[in-house]
Amino acid sequence: MQFRILIGDITKWKADAIVNSANSTLLGVSGTDSAIHRAGGVSLTAACRNLRGCPEGKAKITYGYHLPSRFVIHTVGPLWTGGKKNEDKILISCYQQSLALAKERELHHIAFTSIATADKRYPLAKAAADAVPVIMNEGMGLDRIDMVCPDKMTQDAYTKATVIFWLEYLATADKNEKLECIDEAMAALTLLHMKENEPDPILLSEGIRQMKGFLRPFLDIRKKNSIIDMEKAASQIIEAY
Template sequence: MQFRVLLGDITTWHADGIVNSASSSLLGLSGGTDNAIHRAGGISLTSACRALKGCHTGDAKVTFGYKLPAKYVIHAVGPIWVGGKRGEEEELVSCYRKSLLLAEEKKIGYLAFTSISTEDKRYPRQRAAAAVIPVILSEGAYFTRIDMVCTDEAMQDIYTRAAVLFWLRRLNDGHCDGQSSLVDEAMIALVMLRVSADKPDPIALAERVRQMRRVLRPFLDMSQPRSILDMEQAADQVMASYRTLDELQADSNLGDTVPPYYQA
């Protein structure tokens, strides 16, 4: 499964399905992205949502996308943030899990998420990313591709860093017998996080994987177990490397072609 964290407008995303951060009424009342999805989907989308008669927090329901490029819209109702002591994290994780299950039931191969609850319900971005990125990466194996579509660079950096830390923890916890294949998988995953092109050049991909391996060589050479500080410092190095990689991306043709072990 490819996982990417990209900037863009979810209403124009050519995925099989998109996940909307919806209000409990499902009528486009959360503002921002929720309202934009309803406007772009047209009156048929809103009518289909009205027929669903609402949705509980932590749950999700699905409709067709109608005028949207995506065939399906999954309407996930995330929690309103009230300090983190009323089960908000459990409800947030629940609606991501429900969205993945609904997408799998509809045989959606390529799924794109908005950042649920962070823009419309005050959920802190960093806490949201730390809670849900492991869920997507651990439980999204069915999908060919999952994108997190971000509205600004700050959001993109937060979700990217959460994914980087996920892979660094995997490397830290990996068993020695499978370490070589795990490192290869992690290097490709880290490179693909910020690749927006749909048709990658395999040579460009291989070169960027080699660059990522050089960035993480000090971390990889450390004896295990590495400390939390070691992982945070390695994550800083990876995030810094993306600035250089992003500059090169416009001149490359990096996208879908990845080695077999990274396919869904």
């Protein structure tokens, strides 16, 4: 599964499905939710009205109608009230339910918006840290998942969470599997910000070579990687983007 974090307009994204951070009414109340309804047209709003709403942490699916994507998965994130009302569990459920719907429909390529951050005040860095492990672990089986960000600040938050995910994965990998894991991490981190569906092989090779330099501390299977190793590698990788 390829995971990419890109800046763009979700209403113009070409994928099998886009995932909308919706209001519980599913009627496009504001922000990106409203923009998706405008782009999808009155048929999308009518289809959502027939669904009769959706609880927090759940997801429902409609056709995309006038959108480039064939489907829209509508999921309702939690309203952030300080983290004392299981907001993290609800947000994780949003991603799980959306991925489950995509697999049920045998979709190959889906694109997420940042659920509950702009519309429900969920802290961006925490949202990214909560979402990325779910996407990486439960998105297997799909060909590609995009996180479509409205701005660089959002892209940076999800990039950092993804880099940390891979470094923690390498740091805890069994020594007999570490070399294979590093190959997987190098390719995934190189593709993270690439817009092209089929990147130029030379550029891809150069990116992987650069990423190998950043991950060098993790190549020594005899060495236990420290927090300092992880922080140094994370800083280098994020700066390279």
